[in-house]
Amino acid sequence: MCPVLEKTMEECKPSCVNYFDAYHQCVKRVGEEPPKGVNCELQYFDYYHCLDKCVPSRLFSKLK
Numbered sequence: 001m002c003p004v005l006e007k008t009m010e011e012c013k014p015s016c017v018n019y020f021d022a023y024h025q026c027v028k029r030v031g032e033e034p035p036k037g038v039n040c041e042l043q044y045f046d047y048y049h050c051l052d053k054c055v056p057s058r059l060f061s062k063l064k
Contacts, residue, residue, distance in 0.1 A: 004062055005055070012054035019047035 013020070026040035 005059065008055050008059045008062065009051060011058060012051050015054055016047055016050035019043065019050045023047050 023040055023043040023046070026043045030038055030040055
């Protein structure tokens with residue numbers, strides 16, 4: 001990953017902290033060996049969707 005993208009993702013993480021916390025709470029709840037069909041996929045994708053909405057607007061302003 002390029003340094004500018006990494007920095008931009010770090011800048012966006014505070015605005016997505018609620019999704020990040022929800023994901024980690026789910027991981028704790030489910031444990032290492034979840035029952036069949038139980039996972040934290042929804043929370044994971046919610047977090048990355050939040051980052052995907054934030055990063056482009058900040059990233060394109062930094063590109064030359």
